[in-house]
Amino acid sequence: MTDATAITADYEAGFGDYVALLKPRVMSLVVFTALVGLLVAPGALHPFVGFTAVLCIAVGAGASGALNMWWDADIDAVMKRTAGRPVPSGRVTAGEALAIGLTLSGFSVMMLGLATNWLAAGLLAFTIFFYAVVYTMWLKRWTPQNIVIGGASGAFPPMIGWAAVTGGVAVESLLMFALIFMWTPPHFWALALFMKSDYKDAGVPMLTVTHGRRVTRTHILAYTVLLVPVAIWLALTSIGGPVTLVAAVVLNTLFLKGAWDIWNRDEGAAEADKYLTERKFFKLSLAYLFLHFGALLVDATWRALV
């Protein structure tokens, strides 16, 4: 090969393009909830081992994101929100995304198993499998309940963090799982209400497309009502405390109010103020999860100090 042929017309990926495959923004929520699960668990982990565990969970979540982008490149290209992702925009080939996803999955699971225990590693492997295969390949294009069941993969990180410390599963870790699991549907359906055309164009059976927006509003309210007892129960367990209880009461009151407002209006009213209520509810949902897990952390710190 001569120097003249060294530069081809093809785009070559930079390192940042590979990082984008790992969905860094989703990863931040995973890191936070996994860290809280790890810190509130009874028992002690060497700080460096704890750091490694959170890193492995984050990389595992990133790997499943890369596998998702490999499989979904066709529908990502159609949707405005996702058209700029590395694979549909042509910066990274689908094969590279698959290779990176599989490699990082293997490394993260094995490293977590070696650093902590094999239950935690098994849960991480199951999470990756659930997101990449059950959600991405199977549910997403098949049923409007896709995000309800798929939400389980986002709910596993605090449970993995807990398992890394204790080597087991407990009612507390199951409730942390349940909190994220029940929170996901209202969170995503609010997004689907104001990101109107995207899912329809891509042929993804979102509830808004298959059953209409009225049904979606009802579903948001129903899941929010079901979320409340989970949040309160979590606050009353051994990892809860006064701060968590106050946070749970305040946040759930606000969340219920938001869901009620969404249910209580029709498309005309929503069009009139450009989905202001739905957008507010979506923002609130992000704060809801962040503050809830933050409150658990505050209570855990308080218990450690007293």
Next chain:
Amino acid sequence: MIRAEHDMHKRRLSRNVGVGLALTAFGALIFGLTIAKVSENGPVEGYDHVSRPALAETE
């Protein structure tokens, strides 16, 4: 030697540097884990050509 700086060279460099740093970080991770795991078990006793405190006669 190529002197002209093409945009592709920048991306190639960023990729090489990124992979290099990732591998270095992985090495550091294994080293840190080794230290953490070994120090959790208390003092390490050697068996070859070293004195063994456990065998020392105490009076």
